[in-house]
Structure formats: structure tokens, C-alpha cells
Amino acid sequence: MIAAPVVEADAELAPGGVFVARIGLSVDGHDFIPRAIEKGAAAIIGERPRADLPAFAVPYVQVEDAQQATGYLAAAYHDYPSRKLIVIGVTGTDGKTTTSTLIHRILQIASDGKAGLVSTIAAEIGSQSVDTGFHVTTPSAPQIQAFLAHMVVQGMRYAVLEMTSHGLAQGRLNGVDIDAAVLTNLTHEHMDYHKTFENYRAAKGRMFAMLGTSYRKPEQPKISVINADDANAGYFEAVSRPHPPTPSLKGEEASLLDGGEAAGADGVVLYGMEAVADVRGTDIVHHPGYTQFVVHWDKRSALFHLPLVGRFNVYNALAAIAVTRALNLQIEVIQRGLLQVTGIPGRLERIDSGQDYIALVDFAHTPNALDKALSAARTLTTGRVICVFGCAGLRDRDKRRMMPEIATRLADFSVFTAEDPRTEALDEILQTMADAATAAGGVEGQTFSRVRDRGQALFEACQRAAAGDVVIACGKGHEQSMAFGKTEYLWDDRDALRAAINGTPLKTLPTAE
Secondary structure, three states: OOOOOEEOOHHHOOOOOEEEOOEOOOOEHHHHHHHHHHOOOOEEEEOOOHHHOOOOOOOEEEOOOHHHHHHHHHHHHOOOHHHHOEEEEEEOOOOHHHHHHHHHHHHHHHOOOOEEEEOOOOEEEOOEEEOOOOOOOOOOHHHHHHHHHHHHHOOOOEEEEEOOHHHHHOOOOOOOOOOEEEEOOOOOOOHHHHOOHHHHHHHHHHHHHHHHHOOOOOOOOOEEEEEOOOOOHHHHHHHHOOEOOOOOOOHHHHHHOOOOOEOOOOEEEEEEOOOOOOEEEEEEEEOOOOEEEEEEEOOEEEEEEEOOOOHHHHHHHHHHHHHHHHOOOOHHHHHHHHHOOOOEOOEOEEOOOOOOOEEEEEOOOOHHHHHHHHHHHHHOOOOOEEEEEOOOOOOOOOHHHHHHHHHHHHOOEEEEOOOOOEOOOHHHHHHHHHHHHHHOOOOEOOOEEEOOOHHHHHHHHHHHOOOOOEEEEEOOOOOOEEEEOOEEEEOOHHHHHHHHHOOOOOOOOOOOO
16 A cells, blocks of 8 residues: 555554544544554644643644645645646546546556556556545545655656545645646536535536646646536636636635636636537447547547447547647547547446346446436447446435436336445335336336345346346446445445346345345
8 A cells, every 4th residue: 555644543644654633523533642642643733722732742733624734734745746747637527537547548658658547446556556445536635645656756747636526625635736627527416515516516616726726837737628518617617717806706616716816727628519619529429339429629620439338428538638639649649548448447337248138337326427327328229228226325315316217217127226325224215216216207116126135136137138138237336345334345236247147146235135
């Protein structure tokens, strides 16, 4: 594991490290300062006044928000590694991992392998691949800086970072000096955390605001790349450009667009297929194993072949094309890079055990992603689309209504099942989903069913499938665990779907009978 000497948990502390103490909702990190010092902490960063704490000999620095400060501290500890790299940040509701992977592969070709990647799936640094943990999309601030430092040591030139709204809002990306910011799209998600769509949008907007405050690298302009077809494109364009004060805004959004004239991106590049855009895709042709389309830019055009299916993946490819063109890469290099991405773990990933129907695993866990995944599945068959998915516990409750409605409209049959119920009652989640499907015109037993155990649900979906149909498992994708209560049980939808195809439900979850 790559070392991260700045830590927020004393269990991870190594002698000589810095311990960051935060006031949490249920635990106060300042209570662990004595234990951190026993383990060799060289300094403490905290939020409480020094006079309120027990006596100790190591240096102590009080900050207003230790969580927000941690990223800057970790960046300084590692001598600001992002200043020695060209950093591309990718955010959005859906498509972040695919877009990040496409950009990374193009940059690898352009730089002879000198490009690193930190995504939902893993951190890729040269020949090394590091797992980023269960249910994690943006690692902690110390981990991020340690990854970037390791990239510098390994001689990387580029770093591609997938940036989530949680990671941005919680300051995990503080101290990262970015050069290009890419937006895939913005739709309903994470209302359990952000409370309002405006707060969610503002969290994403932080990445674009970072362009104006990030360290400027020699001869490297700051670039903003935005999906012109997204309803929020204008907002992100406004955040990206130099702007005067905007006193009419309130809350988190005001923090991005106030405080006097602010520096912004040197250039804004719009991509899309419907609206006016600098990089525009047309003439899409869907094939069973790839997608063909034409890209237009600067009065030029070129034909592209992408070994991924679905219109949404054309948008992901356009984002990758737009940012790498803005980084002055040759179009031939970009075409070669896209051709090398033949699949991404857990993203419309095919499971082939010799069955006469198509079996797919996809990470679609938002309403928009489910819509796009089922639409893509429909292009692969003239038969039926059978989907299996759930809605997570302790997360955005609106999705429990929205996603069954989408499945009722786009799938021929749906199986509602467990998906990280955590400490919520699984049966109550499934009841809410069933009620939503019924309200949308579904009929239990005819267009949908409820199966508590996910292994059994996948098995029953496969039993329903006939030659030429598509069975698609949505929601878990590449993830390696399932949360019941406060316990993570080992689980992989790909292994479970493979077992189901071969006639045996995978029975490793507590719901298995």
C-alpha cells in the first residue's frame, strides 16, 4: 500500500506521521490524540483550542475545519506533487469512470505510458494497480496526495482523477492543482447527503472553480470541458470563466461565484450531439460489439470507432476527445487510444458462459444511469430485456421511486432485490420499489418480482431468459462487497451472474436460504 503519513485515524498512523483530529457527529477525534502520540505522531492538527486539551509535548495547530485542511497539509507534506503533473479532473453524475479511463488510455499512448489514473475501480500508476476500498469513488485526501506523489516518483507526466461530489464537498481534493476539468452530466443523485440539487451542483462546481485557484504550470493553460447537451452546462460555464461578484446567489453556490473578480479557465470547450458545441458527434451507428460515429471540430471531421456500446458511451468518448484535443494531442493518437478500451470492469461487462442469451453487469445505480444502461441493452437484442437491481439503504430515497418507474418503462421484466441495504429493513425498501412499479403500470408477477437474496434474484432472471434475450444486473458493477447492517460481505455481481447462468445461485449473503 502507498504510504500516507497524514492520517485521520490513529490505527493508520506510522511513527513520524501527522494526526488530524476532527469533531465528528458521533466521535470526537481529539479524544484519540493521546493514543496517536503514543504511536509516534510528530504533530497534531485539530479544531479545538489548545487550552481545552490535555497536556502533550508535540506541536499542535488549530484550524477552523480540519477536514478541509487535510488535503492542503498532505499536499505540502509531499511537496505539492500535482504541480509536477498535468492533472485532469473528471466529475459528473454518471460516466466518470468510463470517461476517466478513455482519457487515461489516450494519454498513455501519447506519453509512452507516463499517465496515472485514480478512479472508482483502482489507482493505476505505471504497472501498479492499487485498490481504493469498498464503496469508494474518491479516496481520502492523504491517499490522493500519496498517489500523486508516487506518480511523480514513477515519472508520470499526466494524472487523471475521478472527482465525486462527496470528495469535492469534503475537501478530499483540496491541494490538487488541476489543469483541465471535465463534466460528463448532472442528474438526480446523492440528495441524502447534499439535501438539494443546488448544493449537489455546487459541489461539482468546486472542481471548475479550482481551475482559477490552482498553481499555473509553464505553458499549460487551464481548460474547462463541458457537456453542452446537459441542462446545467451554462452554470458550469459560468463557474469556469472569470467572473464578477454575484450577490444574488446564496449558500454553497454563492461561495463559487462571489468574493470579487476571480480567475477562471483560459478556455472553455463544449462537446455534445444536440446543442451547438466545439466538439460535436454525429452519424452514430450502433453495432453489436462497437459504436461508430463522426466527430466535428474546427471545421474538420474524423470517423471514430469505439469498442463500447450505447449512445451514452459516445458522450463519454466525446468528453475524452474534447479534453485531449485541448491538450494538443493528435487526432490519430486519440483514435488509437479509444480503440484500446475494449471494456471497463462493471460497465456493461459481458459474462459469457456459453449461454444463448446476453448477460451483462453494469454499475448503473442512479436513475439516469439505469435509463441509459437499459436503453443500451435494448440495442443489443430483438428479444426481451430482463433487469435485476435494488436501491441502497441509507441513501437517496427518491431513487426507490424513480428507478422502478424507469425499469417498468424500459425493461420487459425486472427483479427487485438487495443492494447494500445497510441498517435499513430490506423488505421495506423492496415494498417501496414494488409500489412505485405498480403505480407506473407494472404488475407484480407479470412485469416484476421481489427476491430478497441477490444470488437467487440473478438465478431467477437467468431462468426466465430465452435465446437472444438480455439479462442485465445493475447497481453493483465492479464492487466487491455488499453491506448488510454494518458488515461488508464479499460479493461480486460478475461471479454471481456466472453462477446463475450455470444453474446454481451464489449463496454468500445473509439473505441466502
